[in-house]
Amino acid sequence: MTEYLIRGARILGGDPADLLVRDGVVAEVSSSASSSGAEVVDADGLVALPGLVDLHTHLREPGREDAETVETGTQAAALGGFTAVHAMANTNPVADTAGVVEQVWRLGREAGHCDVAPVGAVTVGLRGEQLAELGAMADSAARVRVYSDDGKCVSDAVLMRRALEYVKAFDGVVAQHAQEPRLTEDAQMNEGELSGRLGLRGWPAVAEEAVIARDCLLAAHVGSRLHVCHVSTAGSVEIIRWAKSKGWPVTAEVTPHHLLLTDELATTYDPIFKVNPPLRSAADVEALRAGLADGTIDAVATDHAPHPHEDKDCEWQAAAFGMLGLETALSVVQATMVDTGLLDWAGVAERMSSRPARIGRLHGHGRPVAEGEPANLVLYDPSASRVVEASEMASLSRNTPYVGRQLPGRVVATFLRGTATVLDGKAQ
């Protein structure tokens, strides 16, 4: 196994240090490490972070291999600095049995670009009627701990209560896609003045907030872990802040796109900006950034949602929801949180690695960059800058909302248990 001597990396943005990576672990951290056989990686000016962990990725396999595969999606993840991703359950067939989650987990291991932690469906077929075999998925080789019907909301209060209770037996967490279905029938964009003007069916904030409020109360009542997916409104942040102030076991994530983009983009009628939950107002973006900064929101999660070209090259109403995220996440977080002074790199490491790893119970990830720890690392150049081009994406799909946009930063290298998955910005 190749040894790497990383020279002059600023761990969590601190002073330059050398890291020796050997046998899958960080063997040494010092002001000047040396090792005769090691490949030297010049990390002058680069920030070293623990490998990023995504709680929310759609890898599309099995079923939609025309949009993404485990191979291409995890390669995109590695290029984005991720060493572990949670693969959402809304595949075809749905990941609601031990068989499917083991298949996804095995495909991830074979691809080798990053660890794949399959998310199990809460209900059979995501239909919201009957609990899937949550325990079987927990006990499988995939060791599922995160359960979600993402894409659909577990809207039935009794079913949600039972799911929350049941996963306690194996320290699981229910990740809720908070969307009251009746309030969002055929909804197309954030409900505001703009939706009225554009004639696109509105998606009110209350449809998200009402479910989050209910679920926080349920989680408190039964003493179970609740995770809230892709928080998108100021009101949701307030409700979660309130729940946390009570000491309730609630965690939450926000996507990079909800930290940067607003509903104003719908005026183009370009479905590249159509996403679930929808892009919200500038005031919501502000509240989300503040919530992420003060820890109300625990994690940044990409909700990477690849779609083939034809599902986006059409009328807004006919287009699919979702956008790519893995390869641009760290840059967007730098632009919205670091360059604005809201978070330092230690804060980024916490929101994009250690906390999501803890929520997902991924024990080898999200560890400190220190001697003896697993060598899951990313080297990032915050002084770089690029104009995003869809054709440069490793993802099979091209639906990035950032085309033509200047974004800061560049992932230079990613290490998964001491193996370089990315070097000099290129997949290995």
Add this chain to the structure above:
Amino acid sequence: MKRHLLSAGDLTRPDAELVLQTAAELRSLADRPIKKLPALRGRTIVNLFFEDSTRTRISFEAAAKRLSADVINFSAKGSSLSKGESLKDTALTLEAMGADAVVVRHWASGAPHLLANAGWSRSSVINAGDGTHEHPTQALLDAFTMWRHLGDLDGRRVAIVGDVLHSRVARSNALLLKTLGAEVTLVGPPTLLPYGVDGWDVATSYDLDAVLPKTDVVMMLRVQQERMNAAFFPTVREYSRRYGLDGRRMATLQDHTLVMHPGPMNRGMEITADVADSERSVIVEQVTNGVAVRMAVLYLLLGGSEPALASSDDHQDSEVAGVEQ
């Protein structure tokens, strides 16, 4: 004017006035025995309808034919559920046929916008109604009708009554009438006024009876059948009582006040027969004016810079801009 007509908001006041003036010239044609001009001879106009609308389609067809354009009707029925040929492939097909203008009616808000801006085609795009978004030529014909009866619209009060939420006619009218200086009041039950309408810079009211005596125009909107059972209001009868225009309410209007409706009407629902057929109803005239306004729009978008009609009565021989190219 811009190359496309996608939204009534695209029109500046001089643009809108030019359309109305041009329409006025062209309308005189309707009273002549020969109703045809050579202005768009050799040009191809496609009526692309993804949603049924016999009235709007034949209005555009008549307008194009009276300008001597070649007209192709392309009906591509489909919905978001039963996708037929994609909008993109349809656009590429029309581009390959060499359409100069595409008149598009679509069930999806923003579809004409996409057709104009996605780079699929070089044609001028005219929005003939998209989803619950806009219907700018309807607004132009409505303004034209008001203008013929009331003159300058500055300071005139227009009440638009009914299902504003789902109405592309209301959106386009609100934008255009504001541009032309009129004061617009949207009237309906709170469930049928759009969320965020406060930001539209128009007045709103839930009380039709309070608005009627002050208004110069009352425009009744059609209530779609599918809304009637979707809890926007309790019953059809209650809607009629509170927001329908009947003889009793008509009696509270000023003498000069016009009654309008974009059609097709639900007689007995939002408007009673005695009102629809009354002296002050200009509903049938709206249809006639629709052809003139659409002629004006096609003529101006397809390059007409000179007056549409030469001063000579012998218009058969007159050379009108747009013949070359």
